[in-house]
Amino acid sequence: MIATKKFFLVWLDQRLLRFVLIIFCLFCGFGQGLMGQLQMSSFFSEGMVLQRSSQVPLWGYAEAGAEVKVDWRGQAYAAHAEANGRWQVELPTGSAGGPYTLSIRSGSDYKQIEEVWVGEVWLCSGQSNMELPMRRVAPRYPEEMAGTNNPGLRYFEVPKTYRFEGPDSLLQGGQWQKVDAQSIGEIAAVPYFFAAALYRHYQVPIGLINASLGGSPVEAWMSEEALQSFPKHHQELKEYQQAGKIAAIDAENRFNRDDWYRRVNQEDPGLQGTAAWHTGQGDDWTSFEVPGYWSAPEGGLPNGSAWFRRSLVLPADFDASQSAELNLGRIVDADSVWINGHFVGTTGYQYPPRWYEVPAGVLQAGQNTLVVRIINESGRGGFVADKSYYLLAGGDTLSLEGDWQWRRGAQLPPKKGEIFVRWKPGGLYNAMIAPLQPYRFKGVIWYQGESNVSRAEEYYELFPAMIKDWRSAWDEADFPFLFVQLANLNAPCVEPCESGMARLRDAQASALALPNTAMAVAYDVGEWNDIHPLNKRDVSERLALGARKVAYKEEVLHSGPTLQKVARKKNRLVLTYTCVGEQLLAKDGMPGGFALAGADGVFVNARAEIRGKKVHVWAPGIEVPLYLRYAWADNPDKANLYNSAQLPALPFSIVLTEKGFKRY
Numbered sequence: 280m281i282a283t284k285k286f287f288l289v290w291l292d293q294r295l296l297r298f299v300l301i302i303f304c305l306f307c308g309f310g311q312g313l314m315g316q317l318q319m320s321s322f323f324s325e326g327m328v329l330q331r332s333s334q335v336p337l338w339g340y341a342e343a344g345a346e347v348k349v350d351w352r353g354q355a356y357a358a359h360a361e362a363n364g365r366w367q368v369e370l371p372t373g374s375a376g377g378p379y380t381l382s383i384r385s386g387s388d389y390k391q392i393e394e395v396w397v398g399e400v401w402l403c404s405g406q407s408n409m410e411l412p413m414r415r416v417a418p419r420y421p422e423e424m425a426g427t428n429n430p431g432l433r434y435f436e437v438p439k440t441y442r443f444e445g446p447d448s449l450l451q452g453g454q455w456q457k458v459d460a461q462s463i464g465e466i467a468a469v470p471y472f473f474a475a476a477l478y479r480h481y482q483v484p485i486g487l488i489n490a491s492l493g494g495s496p497v498e499a500w501m502s503e504e505a506l507q508s509f510p511k512h513h514q515e516l517k518e519y520q521q522a523g524k525i526a527a528i529d530a531e532n533r534f535n536r537d538d539w540y541r542r543v544n545q546e547d548p549g550l551q552g553t554a555a556w557h558t559g560q561g562d563d564w565t566s567f568e569v570p571g572y573w574s575a576p577e578g579g580l581p582n583g584s585a586w587f588r589r590s591l592v593l594p595a596d597f598d599a600s601q602s603a604e605l606n607l608g609r610i611v612d613a614d615s616v617w618i619n620g621h622f623v624g625t626t627g628y629q630y631p632p633r634w635y636e637v638p639a640g641v642l643q644a645g646q647n648t649l650v651v652r653i654i655n656e657s658g659r660g661g662f663v664a665d666k667s668y669y670l671l672a673g674g675d676t677l678s679l680e681g682d683w684q685w686r687r688g689a690q691l692p693p694k695k696g697e698i699f700v701r702w703k704p705g706g707l708y709n710a711m712i713a714p715l716q717p718y719r720f721k722g723v724i725w726y727q728g729e730s731n732v733s734r735a736e737e738y739y740e741l742f743p744a745m746i747k748d749w750r751s752a753w754d755e756a757d758f759p760f761l762f763v764q765l766a767n768l769n770a771p772c773v774e775p776c777e778s779g780m781a782r783l784r785d786a787q788a789s790a791l792a793l794p795n796t797a798m799a800v801a802y803d804v805g806e807w808n809d810i811h812p813l814n815k816r817d818v819s820e821r822l823a824l825g826a827r828k829v830a831y832k833e834e835v836l837h838s839g840p841t842l843q844k845v846a847r848k849k850n851r852l853v854l855t856y857t858c859v860g861e862q863l864l865a866k867d868g869m870p871g872g873f874a875l876a877g878a879d880g881v882f883v884n885a886r887a888e889i890r891g892k893k894v895h896v897w898a899p900g901i902e903v904p905l906y907l908r909y910a911w912a913d914n915p916d917k918a919n920l921y922n923s924a925q926l927p928a929l930p931f932s933i934v935l936t937e938k939g940f941k942r943y
Contacts, residue, residue, distance in 0.1 A: 317388035325393050326455030328433050328486025330400045330719040331375045338367035341385040350382045372397045375483035398484030400720035403470040405727030407493030414464035419813040432458035432474050437490035441706030443519040446713030472819030490711040496730040497741050498704040505748035512704040519703050532697045539694040547584050547688035557617040559588040559648035564684035572661035584654045584688030591647040597673050599643050607633035608666030613654045657693035722759030722830045732779045738786035757795045759830040761822050766805030771916040775874040775882035780913040797825025800839050800927045836860045839926035845940050851897040860923030863889045872918030876906035908932045
């Protein structure tokens, strides 16, 4: 009995030691095969797409030294796991087709992947406009939302996470999805429309791997090696590698957030006692115009909460047994909504559109009361202008713009800003890009830049460095890289003005100097009051044109008119463009969006006219024009120059030189 007990304790100690060793190895980032189980990234799974006409790496971890056998399309492949457990084989994919079955075996471990397709694989990355799902643009594309069923498209969303200690080698989480009526709402809009456009032309399976995160700056997507050329960002990465730093920041963020919201709720009289304001009762309400923003009362604090109510009168024959649709445009920052005292919905931050379904039985014939509570953390709180506000009930549309009533709730100073760890340099590259290497794809589509507008000058170096960084990581010096130039945003300028967004667009355009790049211009498809415009199809189809030119080598007009040469003719500048096609066009009359300056550098609005495939530009009072700009504003609403493919001309800011012109 004693010997048995001793044997059991020794066996237990060995198991415990082995377990501790495994945990230690995994924590240190190596030895991922020590557990003796076949481990692979989650995108090696059912429904996956392999890049056609390629040698596609397949990799994972197994017991060190173990043989891994792979069966693919009737051929056997084998590899031995290295000391750290990593193994890799390369599969010849051949022409497009499928579905196929892929099996992997190591010892007693076996993995079989069904429904494997061979086609075109595109990596999609950037910030929120690449991340934005179809459900957020649903009103613009009802046909896609209702009837999409394209078995040739597959979509994989990389889990949104970060890591600073070093690059991950395996991806955990996520799954390939068919693009159909059930899944379309969660499929990102830009990748979807891009793939749909390519599928129409090539009729081959298309796989989309979306690795994007809202609010992320470009440096978050760069490797530590690349960041070494940018000491400020590299130093910040090193700081976030320190033990305990992230936990301390998270704790402070959580405390500040929880404390501020606790105070909002505790100090809001509308939440106290039995006379809760969500019913809309009481007389102490004053007039408020929707859309609009509230201001702090004299001597009061600007932020906190406010309550708004609106009377809704429905016809006597209204059928209360049917549901209704409530559209509250966009609200800054968070809102909660009640109708007749019944809670209808809530949204926690300012960017999503407010589309709420009102359940059957909530509305009634005659008088109804709509109440909205808004919490505003900083800046101005209220209802964003130039959005739709209405109730759709019983087939009738009731406008909600105009006179409402309101009451101030809690009055607080602005909430202290948070430190967003997930956006720090290198973190997203390590966790969301590195684990995809060395998977093969056709190219990259990229939509990012809003978060770098305040630092637009360094984007001239950061963005090309990131492209080179990714190409180096995949050991492909010139894989196609297509990107979206920032869309128009904010109120237009009447007179020429400086613009961080215009400067960022120019920095983006400078990356076209790299080989196999293309840019989709988008300053004409945005919304002045929304950083997430609904028009994603035009953006995507312009990206698809770039893909057809750069990735598939088609002779297609893929870019808008691009300034090639400038000549001075007395007090005029004569502009010669490339990428014109059959002709230059000015939508809605004469060409607009040009600005000129003389030696003093003071820009004025210029006049322009199209003469054949050239544009003449001049401005009264400027006899010797030296500086020229086009579409140089956050929202260049007067820019209307297009080519015969209906693609907008590229923005620019230049100064004339003896040899031609240069960026200014």
